[in-house]
Amino acid sequence: MASAAEGDVGAVAELARVLRWGFEELSLNKLAASLGATEQALRLIISIFLGYPLALFYRHYLFYKDSYLIHLFHTFTGLSIAYFNFGSQVYHSLLCVVLQFLILRLMGRTITAVLTTFCFQMAYLLAGYYYTATGNYDIKWTMPHCVLTLKLIGLAVDYFDGGKDPNSLSSEQQKHAIRGVPSLLEVAGFSYFYGAFLVGPQFSMNHYMKLVQGQLTDIPGKIPNSTIPALKRLSLGLIYLVGYTLLSPHITEDYLLTEDYDSHPFWFRCMYMLVWGKFVLYKYVTCWLVTEGVCILTGLGFNDFENGKAKWDACANMKVWLFETNPRFAGTIASFNTNTNAWVARYFFKRLKFLGNKELSHGLSLLFLALWHGLHSGYLVCFQMEFLIVIVERQATSLIQESPTLSNLASITVLQPFYYLVQQTIHWLFMGYSMTAFCLFTWDKWLKVYKSIYFLGHVFFLSLLFILPYVHKAMVPRKEKLKKME
Template sequence: MCHNVCSFDRTIASHHMPNLFLSVFPVGYPFALVYRWFLFHQSATVVHLFHTFSGLALATFNFGSQVCHSLLCVVIQFLLLRLMGRTVTCVLSSFIFQMIYLLMGYYYTATEEYDIKWTMPHCVLTLKLIGLALDYYDGEKEQSQMSAEQKKSALSSTPSLLEIFGFSYFYGGFLVGPQFTLRNYQNLVSREMSDAHPFWYKCVYILVWVKINLYKYISCWLITEGVCVLSGLGYNGKNEKGEHQWDACANVRVWLFETTPLFTGTINSFNINTNAWVARHVFKRLKFLGNKLLSQMFTLLFLAIWHGLHSGYLICFSLEFIIVNVEKQAQSLVRDSPLLASIAQSHLYPFVYVVQQLIHWLFMGYPLVPFCLFTYDKWLKVYSSIYFCGHIFFFFAFLVLPYLRKVFVPRKRGNEKKED
């Protein structure tokens, strides 16, 4: 009998493990994004309801009807605060009730194995609710009587039941922690713990900010190009039509820079003479390596060091390496796929161009953030605020493109391969 019970418990535990992982990572992140994108500027009531029901959904998904244990303890804690007020009796009653309930749960569910049961998130909740009682009690003290920590967490007003539910079931801490105070949660709901700008705003801001920064270089190069043309150094002979060319010292192709939807197009239109020098004296002379990617990697490393010793330069050119190679894979996929090639050449091209241009400039600005900010404490803060979306996008594309190629590019038959 005991063997059967233990086997059943292990089965339940193994069943809960993947559910727990799904709740903490793949499900928790979408909840956070929904909150940031759609509910961030909503009223406190809406936010509390979202946090409550999303947390309850995770709890039910993992533990089914056993979610009743946490519901009961939250309601009891609210009643203790309301009925006993800011008293030592309330603190002691909260501590005794919550701890006894948790220990009884341990007693009735314990086995010889490490089990994932309702008691696992409940131990986190127990500390939250006991801490809530203590913070509520501290709220009546004079400022001079409180420590610095107590001043940060003390509650000056009585929280509502809905507020306590949102605090208790917040999806970012209900299952496995971390611990945070109700004051922290209140600051989150009131948007005091955020820079108040939504994700899309930050991305657009970076796009515009980087374009403006690049125009500083472009304006300087155009002015110096004029000096070179005026002095005669800019003369570049005649073209096929016999027309005189004055672009020997041109360092930017403005039209290409503004209209190209490709990352490589922007690179080829910007700082032209420096790129030509590096290609001639570094990239091509690394031919002995026998690997084009290695040559490209060392060339970009040289450029990063040449610009300076700031970490931002290294990050910028390493991202350029990744982005350029991902783009080449994407171009190869479109070129070799009959379906994608037909779409690219159809009447849908204007729409494709707009989407491509949007992606191009959004992520063209992304690697230039560290280039312009230099030090890691600055560019890391910016990347963190937009959740390293560029890194995620291009690493994901790098991993997915080979599989897309298998789907969209027809396989060649044996005789076709021989002919090739």
């Protein structure tokens, strides 16, 4: 048994040596320049795609091996990827992982441990943002660290829940509650898992341990039959990657700041923002689809069976069809970065139930998300717009459903394509409006663009916020009138 384990460790070491040699032989600067990308962006792409050979190695050599070997493999490969991308700055994640383990061990299953974790991990991340901030989007150690921050906070909450009476927990909390005491190696393997370390997705410690224990497979006792599902997500990711690569030189956020953009007619400025707002999200879609394929290949994407068929969406961060076709803002929110949204709902929004106000809980959750993304004012403006748009969209939907006149008008079949076109135009125009602040970061940049289109998004939705209640009152009959009509 010992010789087999030594052989596995030797194989991992040999794999790492070969990969490191290959990386050193590449002239990444020249290659990145020839592709029109930065070296850091190229390193990120290489690292994401590197997950596939690592997943294949894991499937064929480690899937049912001893847990400590799997944790070592995940820790070593994750740290190697971190070092390849960020060099000695890998110490930031190492420090937070080790300190998080100590917090769990020394403070136990207490609310103090949860609050200490939240304050320390968020403070460390925000300090990282502060000391590394520039006016542009840079790929630096804070990028994977924001993913790690959520992982470690979730770990502390699940560990806390594990000390409670199961009957006092919701079914969701029972599913994620950690009953045992994680070792440092388990926490490290969970934190550095190569399929999710750089850009996500989020998953719980319990789900990760099921992977290590060989439970995440559709064929008990054998490696998961997940190759085809993984290749489907990879292929979809490659389609988005090609689309982004072809369009990125021609549709940029930098153009929004030019005099040429300002000199065009108002309608052109709006339409450019609409097209750019749709396209700019493709880089995120690409990364999430490719990494989801890695997670599926390892088995981490296994999500039980439905109608006798295995589901592989446990690590899905994108609902592509919904993203491309739904004409509502709520549809985009439900389809985009779904794992992070689910994390915020599970560990933040639902934990604010004691406030007794869903709108307040929603607003605080979006404030948390804005700070989690960074300290730039653009993030606050973007999530403020999301909050405003969602409230107005709910009001408008309620008005149309409850007003007999509007509901009858909305149900006219021949007008459905026209309604859909109008909805999609409004949807993506103001998605682009919100993303302008998100991508331009600093107030002087996004303010310049917003001035050029006369703060259209704020004027439009703030006006509707105050007008729609009066329209609702005028067009929706009172219950007494409805009873008479019945």
